[in-house]
Amino acid sequence: MAELPNHQQSATLLMSCPDRRGLVHGISEFILEHGGNILFADQHLDNQTGMFLSRVEWDLSDFTLPRESIHAAFRPIADALDMTWELRLSELPLRVAIFVSRYDHCLIDLLHRHSQGELQCEIVAVISNHPDLELLAAQYGVPYHLFPITAENKQSQEARELALLEELRVDLIVLARYMQVLTADFVAHYDGRTINIHHSFLPAFSGARPYEQSFERGVKLIGATAHYVTPRLDEGPIIEQDAIRVTHRDNLDDFIRKGRDLERIVLARAVRLHLDGRVLRRGNKTVVFE
Amino acid sequence: MAELPNHQQSATLLMSCPDRRGLVHGISEFILEHGGNILFADQHLDNQTGMFLSRVEWDLSDFTLPRESIHAAFRPIADALDMTWELRLSELPLRVAIFVSRYDHCLIDLLHRHSQGELQCEIVAVISNHPDLELLAAQYGVPYHLFPITAENKQSQEARELALLEELRVDLIVLARYMQVLTADFVAHYDGRTINIHHSFLPAFSGARPYEQSFERGVKLIGATAHYVTPRLDEGPIIEQDAIRVTHRDNLDDFIRKGRDLERIVLARAVRLHLDGRVLRRGNKTVVFE
Amino acid sequence: MAELPNHQQSATLLMSCPDRRGLVHGISEFILEHGGNILFADQHLDNQTGMFLSRVEWDLSDFTLPRESIHAAFRPIADALDMTWELRLSELPLRVAIFVSRYDHCLIDLLHRHSQGELQCEIVAVISNHPDLELLAAQYGVPYHLFPITAENKQSQEARELALLEELRVDLIVLARYMQVLTADFVAHYDGRTINIHHSFLPAFSGARPYEQSFERGVKLIGATAHYVTPRLDEGPIIEQDAIRVTHRDNLDDFIRKGRDLERIVLARAVRLHLDGRVLRRGNKTVVFE
Amino acid sequence: MAELPNHQQSATLLMSCPDRRGLVHGISEFILEHGGNILFADQHLDNQTGMFLSRVEWDLSDFTLPRESIHAAFRPIADALDMTWELRLSELPLRVAIFVSRYDHCLIDLLHRHSQGELQCEIVAVISNHPDLELLAAQYGVPYHLFPITAENKQSQEARELALLEELRVDLIVLARYMQVLTADFVAHYDGRTINIHHSFLPAFSGARPYEQSFERGVKLIGATAHYVTPRLDEGPIIEQDAIRVTHRDNLDDFIRKGRDLERIVLARAVRLHLDGRVLRRGNKTVVFE
Numbered sequence A, B, C, D: 001m002a003e004l005p006n007h008q009q010s011a012t013l014l015m016s017c018p019d020r021r022g023l024v025h026g027i028s029e030f031i032l033e034h035g036g037n038i039l040f041a042d043q044h045l046d047n048q049t050g051m052f053l054s055r056v057e058w059d060l061s062d063f064t065l066p067r068e069s070i071h072a073a074f075r076p077i078a079d080a081l082d083m084t085w086e087l088r089l090s091e092l093p094l095r096v097a098i099f100v101s102r103y104d105h106c107l108i109d110l111l112h113r114h115s116q117g118e119l120q121c122e123i124v125a126v127i128s129n130h131p132d133l134e135l136l137a138a139q140y141g142v143p144y145h146l147f148p149i150t151a152e153n154k155q156s157q158e159a160r161e162l163a164l165l166e167e168l169r170v171d172l173i174v175l176a177r178y179m180q181v182l183t184a185d186f187v188a189h190y191d192g193r194t195i196n197i198h199h200s201f202l203p204a205f206s207g208a209r210p211y212e213q214s215f216e217r218g219v220k221l222i223g224a225t226a227h228y229v230t231p232r233l234d235e236g237p238i239i240e241q242d243a244i245r246v247t248h249r250d251n252l253d254d255f256i257r258k259g260r261d262l263e264r265i266v267l268a269r270a271v272r273l274h275l276d277g278r279v280l281r282r283g284n285k286t287v288v289f290e
Helices: A023-033 A067-080 A105-115 A134-139 A154-167 A184-189 A210-217 A252-275 B023-033 B067-080 B105-115 B134-139 B154-167 B184-189 B210-217 B252-275 C023-033 C067-080 C105-115 C134-139 C154-167 C184-189 C210-217 C252-275 D023-033 D067-080 D105-115 D134-139 D154-167 D184-189 D210-217 D252-275
Strands: A010-018 A037-046 A051-059 A084-089 A094-100 A121-128 A144-146 A172-175 A194-198 A221-228 A238-245 A279-282 A285-288 B010-018 B037-046 B051-059 B084-089 B094-100 B121-128 B144-146 B172-175 B194-198 B221-228 B238-245 B279-282 B285-288 C010-018 C037-046 C051-059 C084-089 C094-100 C121-128 C144-146 C172-175 C194-198 C221-228 C238-245 C279-282 C285-288 D010-018 D037-046 D051-059 D084-089 D094-100 D121-128 D144-146 D172-175 D194-198 D221-228 D238-245 D279-282 D285-288
Touching (some): A010 A023, A010 A067, A010 A279, A023 A051, A023 A067, A023 C023, A051 A279, A067 A084, A094 A105, A094 A252, A105 A134, A105 A252, A105 D105, A172 A252, A194 A252, A221 A252, A221 B238, A238 A252, A238 A285, A252 A279, B010 B023, B010 B067, B010 B279, B023 B037, B023 B051, B023 B067, B023 D023, B067 B084, B094 B105, B105 B134, B105 B252, B105 C105, B121 B154, B134 B144, B154 B184, B172 B252, B194 B252, B210 B252, B238 B252, B238 B285, C010 C023, C010 C067, C010 C279, C023 C037, C023 C067, C051 C279, C094 C105, C094 C252, C105 C121, C121 C154, C154 C184, C172 C252, C210 C252, C221 C252, C221 D238, C238 C285, D010 D067, D010 D279, D023 D037, D023 D051, D023 D067, D067 D084, D094 D105, D094 D252, D105 D121, D105 D134, D105 D252, D121 D154, D134 D144, D154 D184, D194 D252, D210 D252, D238 D252, D238 D285, D252 D279
Parallel strands (some): A094 A172, A172 A194, B094 B121, B172 B194, C121 C144, D094 D121, D094 D172, D172 D194
Antiparallel strands (some): A010 A051, A037 A051, A037 C037, A194 A221, A221 A238, A279 A285, B010 B051, B010 B084, B037 B051, B037 D037, B221 B238, C010 C084, C037 C051, C194 C221, C221 C238, D010 D084, D037 D051, D194 D221, D221 D238
16 A cells, blocks of 8 residues: 655545545545646445445645545535545544553554554554553553453543543544453444454454464464444454464464464554555445455 | 375374383384385374374385285384274275265265365265255266165164164265255264265354354354264364355355355365375364375 | 356456556546446555556447457547556456476466366466376366477477467466576567466565475475566566475475465466456566556 | 464474384384373375474473483484474474564564564574664663774674674574675574564565565566575575565555565464474475474
């Protein structure tokens, strides 16, 4: 996925609507008449549903509309076409909160990738139910917020977390091996904006202890799945998956070790795809414009 | 997996037993004292169960025991060590029957690989509930046996099939996209000797129409699984699995098309592993000595 | 890659041109004003070269231009934009000749995929310097033309082959493990229209005996590369590559056996991509619109 | 690759010798007569060279030989069989020095894996020609040694580095994207004990700027190779390789980004294999007992 030259500003439209003639023309006309230049476009008619799906990214350097007017200017077009849409500006990177418990491998990977410029976002908070990873967050200069969770305080702690997320204007929550199940109420607040990594090839081995389940079943590949969180545990729309070979020489510890590499890579890819406006949610599935 | 030079004859011992000191020594002594030379050996202590697992293959060119006496000579050693074991002679390749329905891609692949020398076996019959693939079998000189199946005649046809398999002294049944569910009774006759290809990444999407299920769930990888058939449908010991990436551009026909490649390769690998005496069944799992 | 519904007719434009504002708009306007409906579009600005690259496919069912006028109608637009372009109509599938020598695995694979509807083309000839595969071609109803090649007759035989290809109006030549090096003159006649499979991960191990070279070097992966043929042996634009793991247990025969699977799959993918108008050649590289 | 239970001590013999009858028996007898119990064994006759290759690991908990006598006790057996061999004790983990320049991704990965128990070794030094990664080493408690290199001081600095390595009794040097070419003299001191990561699929794109070379050639996969360092740059025995898909959407920055994941994983696998005594060097190739 190509990068823009430094300092180039772009807008990205992600949309779906019932197919009709002239959709590409209509969108490109909007961009052209305001002086935009299309950088990348990916359009696709889903024959099964008759929906037209599209991601269009254009250069804003000579765009004549002020940034704050783009949404309003596009809305009539979207409404006329019965569009479900989202518009992103590269100069307004998403604000991300990472939830962790004790495992550090996904957190360290995300923080390192961010430091390398792989993830176009601001990481505004690490939130945890354990104090273990505070130093790691500090090394990357990210504030760490501790919310210990018990059966008794879960609802009140989630309320405090939600207040913090709102205060920090968080756009995306990443559950980086966060070992608590979020309540349906919490999930509803960040519907389509919470990404979890599950350490199996979903729908196989959902729920607890997937490596143990995989080991017992005797599979020859183990997997990892990044998905949007919905109230139904491990059943949300899948963003990215991958798998790696295991053999009879691998015991449960080897599954866990090999799985760490998978979890890191699958979660990082999913987060990057979301940040770059490449993931369109449709029902319980995703369209990923790679 | 290395091949022997032409005409070299070997014996392969596949075994498991409770671990104790001196197992490797005991087996190698048996081979040495009769003039055998070990070609490959793979031994492994399963810490979880305390079982010692091994595959040993040795050259028979100067072996002093007559072929027909090897089993009897080894039995006392095996008994003393409480061994579960199997002994194969390369000069007695397994006799294979392939079951098919209408899809030809797995059958053509197995027949072609056999013609290339990839599968060390005799393919003695193609058995089908449809007449469609008779010409294909004929092109490779394999007798084709038609057993149309209805709800009414299933048991009687299976009985006739079993009689034929016995007459042909079949060692291994390969279900190469055979679209009938075998009865528990049939399965029991070839327990551990019937390999099926299921077109999903088991245990995900077991049962009917796995590509449709995969498509509906929105997975990002589709898989295929070769396993031994047991009375519980799609739950037998897994021999081999693999997976391939799909995207939102792939519709159901693309899943089926991409899946054909997977099915072919996964089934062929599993059959080859079984023929080479590399698969040790342990409970509902397999140990594969690659 | 999604398929059209049965009987749906489409046109595909493959193009590159210097980037400027309004390109997408201009192309979509041409399609819209003649009643076409865009099915898939993939557009991409190459920042390094400043070239805009695009593949657009549209439904022709209500298209108002007669088929034979589409090229002429589009030409002025293409000329004005300094476009390099190609236009394909799905109702005019490419005419393909497959060149083989003695290895059958790629030929059987291509013929079988064609029989399954995976390759949208007409296979009009199998051409060979050996008689071995005539029966195989006959089984799929494809005429077989034998042109034995010696050092002396190479030029005259190639001249006869070229005459045949012209007579058969062949659009694409597939070298399916054809063991003769074509002359520069022959290559020039089908520049950008001849696909070869080389059994290594190019540019590593170009030239003769790549498996032997790979084995000697001790690589841990072996590869295969499908590329357009140019006068410089094994240096043409790469269309598709893949690789598979090998170990110290694999001897040269195993490299060859594992490689057969790779060769088949990589060649078939490249041919399919070319047939579907997804490969845009740019200098010595390709853009593949998957 | 299975792990031993905590605190279990084992010995590992890695060997090659000309094949003859009774090799497995001879080695297993040595282990048995001193009370050892074989945990894993992998033996293999290389038909091409007639060499027998083996890795045997045994439990030392009831072994009757004192640790310091094992080598001496085994030597007569090895000599009689004309063996090339190496014996490792798990209680004497290797001492590792990591060389880096400015890129941090391989270093952070190795340090993190070590902290997770994935790498059974002591990391006794990070050595660099730049000061940039000192803080990172400090976070994991590893001493950092700075040796700035210029054309003038290269020999003298290498002499100082060698003195330090000797003082620290370093067993293995890992070049984790170290951007200096070591002199042949330096290399000779750690022959077979220096692992480098090269960011291409060797032998393709050896030398400088492999990603640029890959990008220019238009390959569809990029690779990474971990190998032992020899005086001939990028031509040493390969330990591990892997590859990942790239498309026309990937520019050079994407190659570099995707490559970082490959480099990390391939280097870490190679180091782990070496530390676990699984890599047997034979001429310019390796045998890897996985």
